[in-house]
Amino acid sequence: QVHVVESGGGLVQPGGSLRLSCALSGISLEYYAVGWFRQAPGKEREAVGCRASYDGRTFYADSVKGRFTISRDNTKDTVYLQMSMLEPEDTAVYYCAADILDPGSSNWPYKKYEFWGQGTQVTVSS
DSSP states (O other), rough: OOOOEEOEEEOOTTTTTEEEEEEEEEOOTTOOOOEEEEEEESSOOOOEEOOOOOOOOOEOOOTTTTTTTEEEETTTTTEEEEEOOOOGGEEEEEEEEEHHHHHHHHGGGGGSSEEEEOOOEEOOOO
């Protein structure tokens, strides 16, 4: 049975940092791509970034490029989303997702994922 579990959300002040974790069980990061998404109230879900399984390439939305970093813990099937210089506009529920197919460099924001986590709330506010 596959499980995708996000953690690490919370309340942070503007300009602060937060690290989200995405723990996979039942599947391996060796073979599965991982994507990060977010959905703010009243808005559509948007792709934040993703990590390919084959070569570890990462892709980021323009809105987070230079502020967010996706990394992997090689000792366990966990992917992190390190968020820095957070802005109130980053407030959203953040989701992690996994899929056997890697993203392409041009279509990564539109890639479909098979397994999804339950989401973790990130609130950026003073």
